[in-house]
Amino acid sequence: MGDIVEACDPSxxxxxxxxxxxGRGLVLTRDTDAAALVxxxxxxxxxxxxxxxxxxxxxxVPTRDRPSHERHHSRETLGQSHEIQETPLLLPLTxxxxxxxxxxxxxxxxxxxxxxxxxxxxxxxxxxxxxPLIWSLSGTKTISVIDLLPEPTAxxxxxxxxxxxxxxxxxxxxxxxxxxxxxxxxxxxPIDLTAFxxxxxxxxxxxxxxxxxxxxxxxxxxxxxxxxxxxxxxxKADECKVSWxxxxxxxxxxxxxxxxxxxxxxxxxxxxxxxxxxxxTLLSEYGFVLGRSGKAWETGNPYVEVRLDKYxxxxxxxxxxxxREDTKQLLQENGYWRDYTIHPHxxxxxxxxxxxxxxxxxxxxxxxxxxxxxxxxxxxxHPPRRESKRQRGKRASGSPPPNNAGEEDDSVQMxxxxxxxxxxxxxxxNEARAHGILRSIxxxxxxxxxxxxxxxxxxxxxxxxxxEKESLGLIQTILEEEVDTCDALLSLDASSAAW
Numbered sequence: 404m405g406d407i408v409e410a411c412d413p414s415x416x417x418x419x420x421x422x423x424x425x426g427r428g429l430v431l432t433r434d435t436d437a438a439a440l441v442x443x444x445x446x447x448x449x450x451x452x453x454x455x456x457x458x459x460x461x462x463x464v465p466t467r468d469r470p471s472h473e474r475h476h477s478r479e480t481l482g483q484s485h486e487i488q489e490t491p492l493l494l495p496l497t498x499x500x501x502x503x504x505x506x507x508x509x510x511x512x513x514x515x516x517x518x519x520x521x522x523x524x525x526x527x528x529x530x531x532x533x534x535p536l537i538w539s540l541s542g543t544k545t546i547s548v549i550d551l552l553p554e555p556t557a558x559x560x561x562x563x564x565x566x567x568x569x570x571x572x573x574x575x576x577x578x579x580x581x582x583x584x585x586x587x588x589x590x591x592x593p594i595d596l597t598a599f600x601x602x603x604x605x606x607x608x609x610x611x612x613x614x615x616x617x618x619x620x621x622x623x624x625x626x627x628x629x630x631x632x633x634x635x636x637x638x639k640a641d642e643c644k645v646s647w648x649x650x651x652x653x654x655x656x657x658x659x660x661x662x663x664x665x666x667x668x669x670x671x672x673x674x675x676x677x678x679x680x681x682x683x684t685l686l687s688e689y690g691f692v693l694g695r696s697g698k699a700w701e702t703g704n705p706y707v708e709v710r711l712d713k714y715x716x717x718x719x720x721x722x723x724x725x726x727r728e729d730t731k732q733l734l735q736e737n738g739y740w741r742d743y744t745i746h747p748h749x750x751x752x753x754x755x756x757x758x759x760x761x762x763x764x765x766x767x768x769x770x771x772x773x774x775x776x777x778x779x780x781x782x783x784x785h786p787p788r789r790e791s792k793r794q795r796g797k798r799a800s801g802s803p804p805p806n807n808a809g810e811e812d813d814s815v816q817m818x819x820x821x822x823x824x825x826x827x828x829x830x831x832x833n834e835a836r837a838h839g840i841l842r843s844i845x846x847x848x849x850x851x852x853x854x855x856x857x858x859x860x861x862x863x864x865x866x867x868x869x870x871e872k873e874s875l876g877l878i879q880t881i882l883e884e885e886v887d888t889c890d891a892l893l894s895l896d897a898s899s900a901a902w
Contacts, residue, residue: 410522411628415442417673419526419632425691429632429673435657436666438644441673442655444627448519449653451625452498453615455505458514460584463504463577465495467616475500475573476619490572492580498622499606500570504577504585506602506626507594511587523628531604532870533877534690535560536567540600548862551855552878553885555710556683563607563687571599608689611675613647627653635685636674637693637705643673681706682881692880708744708755709852709888714844715743715761733815734761737822745845745892747884752891754841759902760822763829766836767814842893849889856882 408418420430435441447454456464465471472493496504506524513521531537535549539560549557577585578593587593609631610624617623630653636642640662646654655675657667667673677685682692682704695703719727734740743758754762817829828834859879866872 406522407526407632408629410519411444411448412442415440417441417629419629420672423634423672425634427632428634429629431657431667431669431671431673433669434666435668437657437660437663439657439666440654441643441657442629442653444630444653446651449613449625449627449651450502450505450523451613451615452501452617452622453651455501458508459501459505462494462581463496463501463584465498465501465617465622467618469495470618471495471497471500471622475569476621490569490576492576493573494577494581496573496577497570498617498624499566499603500573502606502610502626503570503599503603504574504594506605507598508585508587508591510598510602511594512591519628523626526628526632527605527609530601531608531690533874534604535687536563536604537600537690538874539564540596548859548875548878551859552686552881553683553710553852553855554713556687556881559683559687567600567603570603571596574599604690611645611653613651613653615651625653630655630675633673633675635677635689635691635693637676637679638674641674642676645675679706681708682884686877686881690877692877694880705748707748707884707888708746709845709848709885711743711745711758711844711848712741714848715758715765718765718840718844730764733764733818737819739764739822745888747888747891750891751895752888753902754892758841759837762837762840763821763833764815764818765840766833767818767829845889845892849886849893852882852885852889856886 408415416431416433416435417429418432419427421427423430431441452465472495474493475497495501506527509520509524513524538549549560552560574585574594582593585594606626609626611627611630613623613625613627615623615625630645633643633655640658642658642662644656644659646656648654655673657663657673677689680688685704686692693704719730722730731740739757739760742755743761744755745758746753746755814829814833817826820826821829856879859875859882863872863875863879866875
């Protein structure tokens with residue numbers, strides 16, 4: 404595996420190692436100062452829409468003046484699966500489609516006389532057994548347990564599959580209708596689904612951003628030999644800096660002086676950050692999760708979250724139609740509809756601000772039993788019926804009303820003032836009810852996650868192949884996070900827990 408470094412930048416103090424926790428990564432071959440240049444990739448070594456013109460027909464390649472076909476990026480296209488025969492010939496291709504097609508061709512037959520490309524193809528993963536996309540394509544029984552993932556993670560997996568389906572259909576349309584553009588070399592077979600899926604996973608998991616002057620923004624990325632061996636970290640002290648040069652190349656430097664004043668030592672692994680992602684995103688996109696030790700979140704993934712959208716929506720679905728629609732409309736108009744999460748880190752476990760705001764609105768309708776209400780507040784438990792919530796919210800949305808608006812007794816008005824920052828909360832009673840709603844929702848989320856976790860644990864025990872055990876283990880980790888996060892929030896004293 405060291406051939407790829409030798410082929411690309413032999414003067415640099417890096418090597419590919421298979422003795423790192425992730426199984427394979429990039430390490431230093433000598434002690435190095437902080438912020439030191441450890442990899443310098445010339446533009447000619449990068450594989451992207453600009454350099455792909457050396458190997459593929461120009462009709463396929465997006466350029467500054469001829470961007471990828473707009474239908475590849477439309478909302479109607481993204482987020483839904485497509486049958487191959489439904490996809491017309493749409494040129495140019497996107498960078499994703501282009502590079503995946505190129506890698507699939509190279510997998511079958513690397514360019515002759517190009518040692519760098521041959522070394523690069525040899526350095527790529529041979530398979531992606533822990534990718535949910537591959538599970539869904541393989542037809543193995545692992546596909547069924549995708550439904551045991553938390554619904555938001557399962558939906559991310561479906562979105563990745565839909566994007567892949569479209570990209571494969573686009574490349575298949577080229578092969579079927581303009582075969583001369585992807586004509587196989589002598590002895591080379593046409594690109595098939597298996598080869599394209601492998602290539603697409605390589606592109607999806609190993610590209611980095613590079614400004615190529617292309618529109619849309621999503622076409623500006625590149626495959627970067629050697630650099631793509633760097634594993635992911637969320638720790639700033641371990642994160643190496645990737646930068647691009649004026650000439651269009653890429654450089655990698657060790658962590659900054661601030662992060663690592665003493666620099667790194669021989670054998671230390673070099674990491675980059677793939678972004679601030681939850682384990683659900685890491686699994687659906689890249690086929691891995693960040694593990695942890697017990698419940699010490701700081702040693703795993705600090706971006707753990709539990710999405711509660713479906714529980715909030717289920718609560719609203721049980722309301723009368725008018726109240727349900729008015730409440731939903733208020734949340735939408737004020738930018739607080741969906742994306743409701745709880746987090747274990749930083750401790751103590753807590754709901755997101757979006758969730759707190761939504762809970763306070765829902766709590767306006769959670770009227771305590773009559774015998775529990777203070778007499779002087781009975782007539783104010785519901786918003787006045789002069790206008791609907793939607794009417795009041797629409798009239799008031801945008802900028803705060805004047806102080807003489809005459810709606811001091813309007814609970815919805817108080818909620819709006821809270822969203823504007825004019826008050827810290829709606830009322831103490833509302834706050835107590837909001838806490839109660841949260842605990843009931845989290846309790847149900849805990850029950851669902853625990854049931855799914857028990858099923859996955861049983862499947863792990865029955866799994867025969869190591870790859871299947873590993874894949875199920877990733878799902879188990881995510882469900883354990885759900886259970887532990889719910890436990891952490893439910894264990895707080897409801898009377899004293901702060902948001």
